[in-house]
Amino acid sequence: MIDSADNVPQDSRIEADICIVGSGAAGIPLALELGERGLSVVLIESGGHDKDKATQALYVGELANALHSLPDKYRQRRFGGSTAIWGGRCMPFDPLDFVPRAWIPGSGWPIDYTEIATWYPQANTWAETGLCEYDGDTLFAPMFPGFRSELVRTDSLERFSCPTHFGRRYEKRLRLASTVQVLLNANCIGLDREYGRIVSARIATLNGNRFTVSADRYVLAAGGIETARLLLASDIGNEHDQVGRYYMCHIAGNVGTLDVHGPVDKVRHGYEISSDGIYCRRRLSLTANEQRRIGASNMVARLHFPRIADPAHRNGVLSCLYLAKNFISYEYGKRLNDGNADVTTYTRHLFNVLRDAPDTAVFLAHWLRQRTFAERKYPSVILKNRSNRFSLEIHGEQLPNRDSRITLIDDRDALGMQRVRIDWRYLPQDIESVRKTLKVFQQEFTRSGTATLDFDTDALESDLTRFGAYGGHHIGTTRMGDDPRRSVVDRHCRVHSTENLYIAGSAVFPTSSQANPTLTIIAMTLRLADHLARTSSASEAEAITLEEVAA
Amino acid sequence: MKILVLGGSGHIGRRLLAHMAVTPGLVTVSASRGRKPATAGVAAIRLDIRNEVALAVALADVDCVVNCVAGDAASIADGATTLVNAARTAGHPGIIHLSTMSVYGRQEGTLDEDARLDPELGWYAQAKCLAEQEIERYVDLGGYAVILRPGCVYGPDSQLWVGRIARLLHAGRLGDLGTQGDGWSNLVHVDDVCHAVLAAIHLMPNIHDHRETGKPAVFNLAAPDSPRWNEYFRDLALAIGAVPLRRIGIGRVKADAYIASPAVKIAEKIAYHIGLDRSRFPDPLPPGLLHLFGQQIRLDSHRAEAQLDMAWTPYATGLNDSVQSIHAAS
Numbered sequence: 001m002i003d004s005a006d007n008v009p010q011d012s013r014i015e016a017d018i019c020i021v022g023s024g025a026a027g028i029p030l031a032l033e034l035g036e037r038g039l040s041v042v043l044i045e046s047g048g049h050d051k052d053k054a055t056q057a058l059y060v061g062e063l064a065n066a067l068h069s070l071p072d073k074y075r076q077r078r079f080g081g082s083t084a085i086w087g088g089r090c091m092p093f094d095p096l097d098f099v100p101r102a103w104i105p106g107s108g109w110p111i112d113y114t115e116i117a118t119w120y121p122q123a124n125t126w127a128e129t130g131l132c133e134y135d136g137d138t139l140f141a142p143m144f145p146g147f148r149s150e151l152v153r154t155d156s157l158e159r160f161s162c163p164t165h166f167g168r169r170y171e172k173r174l175r176l177a178s179t180v181q182v183l184l185n186a187n188c189i190g191l192d193r194e195y196g197r198i199v200s201a202r203i204a205t206l207n208g209n210r211f212t213v214s215a216d217r218y219v220l221a222a223g224g225i226e227t228a229r230l231l232l233a234s235d236i237g238n239e240h241d242q243v244g245r246y247y248m249c250h251i252a253g254n255v256g257t258l259d260v261h262g263p264v265d266k267v268r269h270g271y272e273i274s275s276d277g278i279y280c281r282r283r284l285s286l287t288a289n290e291q292r293r294i295g296a297s298n299m300v301a302r303l304h305f306p307r308i309a310d311p312a313h314r315n316g317v318l319s320c321l322y323l324a325k326n327f328i329s330y331e332y333g334k335r336l337n338d339g340n341a342d343v344t345t346y347t348r349h350l351f352n353v354l355r356d357a358p359d360t361a362v363f364l365a366h367w368l369r370q371r372t373f374a375e376r377k378y379p380s381v382i383l384k385n386r387s388n389r390f391s392l393e394i395h396g397e398q399l400p401n402r403d404s405r406i407t408l409i410d411d412r413d414a415l416g417m418q419r420v421r422i423d424w425r426y427l428p429q430d431i432e433s434v435r436k437t438l439k440v441f442q443q444e445f446t447r448s449g450t451a452t453l454d455f456d457t458d459a460l461e462s463d464l465t466r467f468g469a470y471g472g473h474h475i476g477t478t479r480m481g482d483d484p485r486r487s488v489v490d491r492h493c494r495v496h497s498t499e500n501l502y503i504a505g506s507a508v509f510p511t512s513s514q515a516n517p518t519l520t521i522i523a524m525t526l527r528l529a530d531h532l533a534r535t536s537s538a539s540e541a542e543a544i545t546l547e548e549v550a551a
Numbered sequence: 552m553k554i555l556v557l558g559g560s561g562h563i564g565r566r567l568l569a570h571m572a573v574t575p576g577l578v579t580v581s582a583s584r585g586r587k588p589a590t591a592g593v594a595a596i597r598l599d600i601r602n603e604v605a606l607a608v609a610l611a612d613v614d615c616v617v618n619c620v621a622g623d624a625a626s627i628a629d630g631a632t633t634l635v636n637a638a639r640t641a642g643h644p645g646i647i648h649l650s651t652m653s654v655y656g657r658q659e660g661t662l663d664e665d666a667r668l669d670p671e672l673g674w675y676a677q678a679k680c681l682a683e684q685e686i687e688r689y690v691d692l693g694g695y696a697v698i699l700r701p702g703c704v705y706g707p708d709s710q711l712w713v714g715r716i717a718r719l720l721h722a723g724r725l726g727d728l729g730t731q732g733d734g735w736s737n738l739v740h741v742d743d744v745c746h747a748v749l750a751a752i753h754l755m756p757n758i759h760d761h762r763e764t765g766k767p768a769v770f771n772l773a774a775p776d777s778p779r780w781n782e783y784f785r786d787l788a789l790a791i792g793a794v795p796l797r798r799i800g801i802g803r804v805k806a807d808a809y810i811a812s813p814a815v816k817i818a819e820k821i822a823y824h825i826g827l828d829r830s831r832f833p834d835p836l837p838p839g840l841l842h843l844f845g846q847q848i849r850l851d852s853h854r855a856e857a858q859l860d861m862a863w864t865p866y867a868t869g870l871n872d873s874v875q876s877i878h879a880a881s
Contacts, residue, residue, distance in 0.1 A: 125782075128727075128729075130785075162729075162798070168730075169729070169730060172730065172733065172847060173733070173847065176659055176660050176847050178660065273795045274795065275789055275794035275795050275796070276785055276788075276789060276794070276795070276796050277726065277727060277785075277794075277795045277796035277797055277798060373800075374798070374800070375729055375798045375799075375800045375801075376727070376798035
């Protein structure tokens, strides 16, 4: 059932086995999986079906520096959460991400990779990314012909969701789930704790309704920033000053010039379609052994085109994108707002479009057919490779840093909740790690004779921070660990100091990996659903009954 | 025990006869309206189920009749009426009646056998509901009867749920349908249906349901591991090489179902009347079929598991069987 929280009687109390806060990539699968296992679930969602200005404004907050996007960007406070606008890129974390790495302070998960790997196939299904097959060399031809390396991998793959809007895709399932109640326009403004247990979640609507949800267990699935905000606002889980700290996004940017030797049609730089119909793309990365040897954090690089804002690329398609930047959403247009936007720049871009008109027309037709009107959308702009010259698009792990954090400020939102202040920081080691990795790429390309890579070490930091933190990846603010003094949740995602409060989402990731977080968010959520179902009071009662019968 | 199988030349009927042929203690006769002989080694008669007199003669010395008759509404609904009348005349042999999940109509959610019947889905559901009413009448009048309500019967030689789907996948008219393919497939292997029939025959005198309630025993039949339609389309497409699988938008698939397919159907009928080969026409994708792909109905088959001792064929095995039969036929 899906209803508006405004229809709930004022000051009433709703009871359920599980109360979930947030209906995004974690909340919706969690609610449906638990409902399927017979548990009664109340799923609290702040927004409605569509974006609402007043609701979205509840996300407004403060930035400590300009490196991070505004707090109300990249996050969506509506049914389906940020899956309403995500890009759909999915790939699993690597086994190395889960083990303690001496060169990365604070690394190491309390659980093994295999505990997550079990759930990746189902996570793929939820995200509509097809089969759980991520070996590029099994599915497609090699990325570069003739390139063999013991140090550099070219076989890793990313698969793309439609991108699936979880609200729209799973709405019918939620409507039909007999034990699941979805409440829209319902804002959780606080959690009440008594004797180490949450006893109620306080719910408010922007229209003035107030009520509580009383559940056996509670799950916060509100995203890496909002989950920390809720805990801090409720003064829960922060006994050791860990909530909101270790905030990570990803280190990202375009660097260097890669010149590949050989025929242009043999370089797999763009999207390929797997037999199960999924757009896939190859990446470069270091092997686990090489990461260990040189002490690098995890990172991938994709073959990319030159800086769009610089008309020197003389490419009509890129210039067309630049000229259309004011019509592209903030989240996707951010990287176009770079450099001088003077008349000369615009004129040069316009000239590129006119000179390259046939290619631009072909691109636009392809874009309309394969992206605008397609249900499974072509993931992003990819140019035809004519020159074998690329830049590298870096997406790298950030080291956990306790000074990179989310805090609350005195300013309050329309519901009286304190707003957040985001102080995202990176460390010199983050940049140095990319440099070391690129050096290995450089060495291996040269050794194999496949390509040459040039990059400016001195410009690396500015290249990687030009657009600041990678938007939309909010990681680590309630990190998982066995030691309550250094973490917020335990291996089962339960808040250490609270018996019945759990967290679903990337907030619990102790480290950020090379991977976009969504697929692992879903996998972790499915693992959590299984844990909650197996340890529910209903299951325990059934087990006791069976034991009594057996006795 | 002597068994008459009505519809013995159909998909389920032929498979059932093969199972019966290796089941000790059964003497089987296949009855079919068509001219094709049914199964090698099995006695076969030509019979129209609507011919009450001939049917009564055929039933004279049988212990049980299995009604697998498909076809048009009249064959299904009127056929059930004549079957009940003929069975009464012949001394009340047991009846195993193969119905369908379509009798649940547009309902969604998990449905057990006590869910209400809804004949509004179309002529087929209406005919099947009428047929079930006739079987109930038979029990009212003192006969034994069991109604089996299978989901979509797949496995070797299934044209409806394997052959047709495979052709539509190859033609790029089916694929990943998104929300429109999110319904449960309720697949049940043809061998599991046969097992249910045999179990029902052996258990019929012991099934107390109709004794106590005056109603036939009813069993849903769908494998608990049967996937959603999108997953089945993907798995079948990969197995038969109909790749890459395509994501098909709702607009396009609806245009196929509501505009192109009716036109194909009309052309097919015209071709039939003027003596042209209908097999050359592409498979229609009727709106009812499209609706089924999105219908979130899930058959609860626990009763069959408990009383008919069902051991479901795993989905992977059923898929493999289905694909092998496609390869063998091509």
